[in-house]
Amino acid sequence: MDKILLKLVSLLNPMLQKTGVNKDQLNEILRIKLLMDNRRPKTIFGNKKNKSGKPPKSIFSNIMVVILGLMMSFLLFISDRPLAGQTLYFSMFMVMMALTLISDFTTVLIDTRDQFIILPRPVNDRTVAMARFLHVTLYITQIALLQGLPGILLVFFVDGWAAMPVFFIQVVEATLLSVLLVNTVYFILIKLVSPQKFKDIISYVQIAFSVCIFAVYYLVPKLINVSSLKHIDLLSHRWVSFLPPVWIASLNEIVLHAGRANLTILVMAVTGLIFPVIGIWFVAKVLAPGFNRSLAIVSSADGNSNASASTKKQYKTDFRDKLANLVAPDPIENAGFKITWKLAARTREFKMKVFPAFAYVPIYFLYFAFNGKGQSITEKYETMKGNASYIFLIYLSTFVLSTILQNVSQSAKYKSAWVYYALPIDQPGKILAGMYKAIIVLYFIPYCLVLSIATVIIWGPMTINDILLSFCISTIYGMLMALFMVKGLPFSKPIMVKAGGGKMIVSFVILGLIAALGFGHRFLIKWETLIWILIIPMILINWIMFIQYKKQSWDAIELADTDK
Amino acid sequence: MTDQPIIQIKNLNKFYDTKQVLKNLSLDIYPGQVIGYIGPNGAGKSTTVKILTGLLPEFQGEVIIDGMSMTENPQEIKKLIGYVPENAEIYDVLTPMEYLDFIGKLYGMEEPILSERIEKLLTAFGLGTNINDRMDTFSKGMKQKVLLTAGIINNPKILILDEPLSGLDANAVILVKELIIRLSKEGKTIFYCSHMMDVVEKVSDRILLINKGEIIADGTFESLKQNHSDTLEQIFSKLTGREESGVETDAIINALD
Numbered sequence: 001m002d003k004i005l006l007k008l009v010s011l012l013n014p015m016l017q018k019t020g021v022n023k024d025q026l027n028e029i030l031r032i033k034l035l036m037d038n039r040r041p042k043t044i045f046g047n048k049k050n051k052s053g054k055p056p057k058s059i060f061s062n063i064m065v066v067i068l069g070l071m072m073s074f075l076l077f078i079s080d081r082p083l084a085g086q087t088l089y090f091s092m093f094m095v096m097m098a099l100t101l102i103s104d105f106t107t108v109l110i111d112t113r114d115q116f117i118i119l120p121r122p123v124n125d126r127t128v129a130m131a132r133f134l135h136v137t138l139y140i141t142q143i144a145l146l147q148g149l150p151g152i153l154l155v156f157f158v159d160g161w162a163a164m165p166v167f168f169i170q171v172v173e174a175t176l177l178s179v180l181l182v183n184t185v186y187f188i189l190i191k192l193v194s195p196q197k198f199k200d201i202i203s204y205v206q207i208a209f210s211v212c213i214f215a216v217y218y219l220v221p222k223l224i225n226v227s228s229l230k231h232i233d234l235l236s237h238r239w240v241s242f243l244p245p246v247w248i249a250s251l252n253e254i255v256l257h258a259g260r261a262n263l264t265i266l267v268m269a270v271t272g273l274i275f276p277v278i279g280i281w282f283v284a285k286v287l288a289p290g291f292n293r294s295l296a297i298v299s300s301a302d303g304n305s306n307a308s309a310s311t312k313k314q315y316k317t318d319f320r321d322k323l324a325n326l327v328a329p330d331p332i333e334n335a336g337f338k339i340t341w342k343l344a345a346r347t348r349e350f351k352m353k354v355f356p357a358f359a360y361v362p363i364y365f366l367y368f369a370f371n372g373k374g375q376s377i378t379e380k381y382e383t384m385k386g387n388a389s390y391i392f393l394i395y396l397s398t399f400v401l402s403t404i405l406q407n408v409s410q411s412a413k414y415k416s417a418w419v420y421y422a423l424p425i426d427q428p429g430k431i432l433a434g435m436y437k438a439i440i441v442l443y444f445i446p447y448c449l450v451l452s453i454a455t456v457i458i459w460g461p462m463t464i465n466d467i468l469l470s471f472c473i474s475t476i477y478g479m480l481m482a483l484f485m486v487k488g489l490p491f492s493k494p495i496m497v498k499a500g501g502g503k504m505i506v507s508f509v510i511l512g513l514i515a516a517l518g519f520g521h522r523f524l525i526k527w528e529t530l531i532w533i534l535i536i537p538m539i540l541i542n543w544i545m546f547i548q549y550k551k552q553s554w555d556a557i558e559l560a561d562t563d564k
Numbered sequence: 565m566t567d568q569p570i571i572q573i574k575n576l577n578k579f580y581d582t583k584q585v586l587k588n589l590s591l592d593i594y595p596g597q598v599i600g601y602i603g604p605n606g607a608g609k610s611t612t613v614k615i616l617t618g619l620l621p622e623f624q625g626e627v628i629i630d631g632m633s634m635t636e637n638p639q640e641i642k643k644l645i646g647y648v649p650e651n652a653e654i655y656d657v658l659t660p661m662e663y664l665d666f667i668g669k670l671y672g673m674e675e676p677i678l679s680e681r682i683e684k685l686l687t688a689f690g691l692g693t694n695i696n697d698r699m700d701t702f703s704k705g706m707k708q709k710v711l712l713t714a715g716i717i718n719n720p721k722i723l724i725l726d727e728p729l730s731g732l733d734a735n736a737v738i739l740v741k742e743l744i745i746r747l748s749k750e751g752k753t754i755f756y757c758s759h760m761m762d763v764v765e766k767v768s769d770r771i772l773l774i775n776k777g778e779i780i781a782d783g784t785f786e787s788l789k790q791n792h793s794d795t796l797e798q799i800f801s802k803l804t805g806r807e808e809s810g811v812e813t814d815a816i817i818n819a820l821d
Contacts, residue, residue, distance in 0.1 A: 028669040032658070039657040039698075116649040120617045121670040122642040 002034045005138050021127045029118065029131040030138070037139060062146055068096065070150040076158055083265075085158070086249035089151065090174050094245060097178035099209055100143055101136065102202060133283060137179050144175040159256050166255050170248050176276035177244050183283055203348050211359040218367045247272030320442065327441055328434045332425060333550075336434025340408065340490045341442055347491065350407055357403040358447060361396050368392065388525055390455045390463055394470040395518045397448060401478045402507075404439050409488030410495045417492035428489060429552030435490045436482050436549065440475065448474075465531040469521060472538035477514040479545040484510065487558040568631070570595045570722065570753050571616070576625035578611055578777075585611050587777040589625070593770075595721075598744060598754045600768030602761070602796075604804050608777045609757055610650065613726055616755065617647045630721065643671065646720035648711050650727045650757070656699040660686055660710045663699070664717055671718040678717075685713045689739075704731030712740065716747075723747060724755045729763065741767055765796040775804045 006027060013023045075089040118128060148171035155163045189198055240246055241264060250269040253260075320341060328337040344350055369384040369392075411417075425431065452467045484506050524530055569592035576589040585608045593599055603609045614620040615627060618638040627634035629641045655663055661682060668678040686695055689709040699707060708731045715723060725744075729737050744754055744767050758764050764771065765785055773781035780803050781788055788799050806812075 024672070025670055028666060032655070032662070032666045035662070036655055036657050113653040113655065115619065116647075116651065116653040117655065117667070118670065119619050120642060120645070120647040120649075121667065122639040122672075123670055124639055 002031070002038070005034070005141075006031060009134055009138070016130060019126065019130075020124065021130050022124065025123050025127050026131050026134070029123075029127070030135055033131070033135045034138065065143055065146045066149060069147040070154075072096075072147075073151040073154045076151065076155060083246075083249050083253050086170075086252055087243075087245045090170065090245035090248045091243075093147065093151075093171070093174050094178045094181075095209075095213070096147065097140060097144060097175060098182050099206070101140060101178065101182045102206055102209075129283075133179075133183065133280070136183070137176070140175060140179055141172075144171060148174075159252070163252065163256055166252055170251055173248050173251070173272055173276065174245070176279075177248070177272075180276060180279040180283065181244075184279070187283065199348065203352050207352060207355050211356050211363075214356070214360060215363050218363055219370075241268055244272070244275075247275070323441060324438075327437050330430060330434075332427070332430040333434035333437070336431035336490065337438040338434075339431075340435040340438040343411070343491050344404075344408065344438075344443075347411060349412060349495070350491075353407050354400075354404050354443075357400045361393075361399055361451075364399075365389075365393050365396055385458060388459075388466075388522065390459050391466055391470055391518070391522055391525070393451055393455060394448065394467060394474060395514075397444075397451060398474045398477045398514065400447060401439070401444055401474065402481055404443055405478065405481050405486050408435060408439065408490055409486055410493050411491035412495060414492055414494050417489060420489050420492060427551070428554055428557050429550045431489055432482070432486070432552055433546065433550040436478075436546070440478065444475070444478070462528075465528060465535070466521070466525065469531050469535050469538065470518070472535055472542060473514065473517045473521065475542050476517070476538065476545070477510065479542055479549065480510045480513070481507070483545060483549055487552075487556060489557065493558070567595055569593055570630055571755075572626070572628040574626040574628075576612075576615070576623060576627065578608075578615065578620070578623045585777050586615075586623075589777070589779060591772070591779070593753060593755070595753050596748050596751050597770055598748045598756060598768045600764035600771040601755060601757045601774070602759070602764055602771065602800060603774035607774045607804075609774055610726070612774070613724060613755075613757060617645060617724060618642050643718070644721045646715040646718060646723045648715040648723075648725045648728050650730075652704065652707055652711060652730070654699060654707055654711060656702070656707070659696050659698055660691060660713070661695045663710065664714055667714045668717050673718065681717065682713070685717070686710075689713060690736075705733055705736060708732055709736065720752070722753045722755065724757075726757045727759070728756075729758070729760065737763075761796040761800060771796070773800065773803055780804075 009030065010023070010027065016026065017023055072089055072092045075092060076085045078085050078088060114128070148168075152164055152167050152171065155167045189201065193201065247268045250265045251272060253265050254269040321338075324334055324337045324341070328334045344354075369389050370380045420428070420431065448467075448471055452464075452471075455463050455467060485503060521531075524534075571591065571593035573589055573591040576586055577584065578586040589608075589612070601609060601612070611620065615623055615634070616629075618634065618641060621635070621638065630644055632641050634641055655666075658666070661679075664682045664686075665678060668682070683692075683695065686692060686709075689712070691706060691709055694702070694706065699710065702710070708728070712728060715725070715728075728740060732740065741763065744756065748754055748769075756764065756768055769784060771781065771783065771785055771788060772779055781799070785796060788796070793799055793802065
């Protein structure tokens with residue numbers, strides 16, 4: 001496959017050589033980069049760790065891409081005017097391409113190793129920039145073709161044979177546009193911010209993206225009446241014509257339905273074809289040259305070392321330090337609290353996994369709460385307000401708690417955890433206790449507070465006792481999870497994909513127990529005083545379990561495999 | 565030393581934003597010299613190396629290598645230089661053979677000569693049996709050997725080594741030290757950056773000490789010794805303005821009380 005792609009690229013050689021690119025070097029760089037890709041596990045759909053020698057470019061992830069493409073292609077049938085359906089399809093297509101590019105290519109686009117491996121060799125800037133661009137394009141083309149395949153086939157049922165080759169061109173167009181957009185944003189961002197910040201921004205964008213897709217998937221069908229899309233006329237809105245997916249869709253309109261196309265559509269279709277070409281030229285000429293230079297400066301030690309210590313930074317104790325001293329006065333516990341807080345706040349992969357969970361909870365809640373059929377949004381809202389569904393909201397937030405607990409002991413840099421084993425800590429349970437307190441105090445309580453305020457505003461102050469009780473039961477859940485599932489010190493184990501079978505059963509049992517308590521709560525909801533009283537034993541149970549957790553000895557702690 | 569200098573640096577200045585890291589640096593280096601380039605962290609060492617290897621194309625002043633100007637002809641200059649970077653960056657999913665083949669091709673080397681040379685070099689470095697193993701399983705020392713091989717694969721006129729001994733075991737250290745001396749006898753110019761004073765003292769025939777962007781000492785180890793003290797370590801600490809011996813350790817010991 002790679003060889004074919006390289007052959008294809010070499011067709012461009014004459015043109016590239018004219019712009020000052022060395023074709024042999026370009027070919028060589030591309031070949032080695034593709035080789036490395038094959039040995040690097042993909043992040044989207046792929047399993048994280050593939051230790052076996054087989055190429056991890058698994059058939060499974062390819063099949064997933066095709067299935068996704070199939071699901072997207074149903075959008076083509078949504079409207080009786082292909083323009084609307086195709087616009088939706090290509091919007092989705094481009095979003096998926098951009099997501100893949102962002103998640104798989106952050107490392108590629110800012111591979112700082114290139115600085116020391118390729119740039120000291122006699123390779124000019126333009127060759128490197130072109131190699132980088134073509135590399136991204138080749139990689140994404142493979143995925144794009146798989147993703148577009150179902151669409152290319154199914155478009156036959158909408159517009160007949162002639163639509164299929166046109167659709168192929170449209171897929172290529174969409175791919176190029178996505179590559180171009182992501183590249184441009186990258187190149188501009190890297191000029192404005194440092195790579196460290198840049199990586200942070202990228203991961204926040206990824207989080208926002210995945211939350212949006214999740215929300216759209218669950219909520220849009222509940223809020224919008226799909227059948228109203230049937231006869232939508234996109235072009236009645238002026239701004240629509242500035243969106244790239246519309247340009248792509250216009251190509252179909254102009255070629256296959258020339259009769260009903262007008263000048264606007266013609267202009268858009270032509271823009272869609274020309275734009276990628278201009279864009280590639282723009283990236284190569286204007287944006288790429290400075291890229292290597294700004295990387296060079298950042299990876300240079302002299303550039304950012306503060307040899308002249310004129311601006312001595314003073315560590316500011318903020319309220320969280322005071323909080324730490326207040327809730328975890330024991331020195332070892334305090335250490336556990338602070339290390340969890342600081343590493344959690346600064347570890348990118350932890351945030352990537354945990355932060356989306358905060359947004360999923362309200363989305364899930366609305367999904368279930370708006371379940372009524374054939375009502376308008378205000379009607380749905382009134383129904384929701386009328387029943388006691390708010391209990392469900394707090395209980396759902398245990399999802400956040402379990403996500404944090406599952407991830408808190410894992411880290412890519414787990415080897416730094418040697419300090420725990422090298423120091424004379426006789427009761428590692430204290431570190432765990434500090435960790436648990438940090439999770440509850442810094443993440444769970446503030447989150448529940450926000451949810452509670454929303455609840456009180458919508459349902460009224462009568463709900464406070466229920467909130468408190470469900471909060472206590474939720475922390476019992478957290479405590480049980482911690483006791484039975486989280487036996488690793490904070491950020492001390494390599495990242496694993498899944499827990500073992502035995503653990504799955506335990507976690508289901510715990511979940512079942514909490515569900516039972518939750519339903520019990522729902523059942524007793526009318527007796528307000530009883531709810532108030534029940535809070536007390538729940539706090540006691542929490543307390544007893546916490547004492548138990550704190551007593552964990554080294555035997556109970558799961559150590560990382562230290563042999564490698 | 566009647567030859568033309570192979571590296572000429574004239575009034576080199578470099579700023580990062582407003583911070584000046586190199587101040588009016590001027591240097592002539594002749595073929596066959598082994599330059600020991602030393603200085604505290606942040607003194608401008610790695611910036612000099614980056615400019616010499618063509619990684620930082622923006623600077624003020626003149627850098628002329630083998631008669632060519634760095635600003636006008638960086639690609640031709642890069643062909644003359646072999647570089648072993650400090651931070652051991654390597655594509656470790658590749659095998660040494662694949663990696664070195666890649667590097668050689670970037671220098672425009674042809675197939676049969678290249679693969680033969682790779683094999684000979686790796687065998688000489690004691691990696692003969694690991695030629696086709698992926699480097700992600702390699703120890704730090706083994707990776708360093710591959711990087712050294714990559715540095716000399718194109719038979720460069722100038723070899724720039726930045727902490728080349730890190731991770732190597734004692735035998736490999738001896739090998740590299742001998743190699744440096746042999747290469748200089750072959751007429752190669754070697755630019756050796758390190759913090760290990762005892763090694764620099766032994767291998768280099770000219771020592772440059774940089775501090776705060778300026779060369780503050782330049783000469784053979786013998787000539788530096790006469791002016792100051794008996795080991796390079798002492799010369800270094802005196803010239804870079806470390807406080808009177810004992811002051812810092814006193815402070816450390818006192819802090820423990």
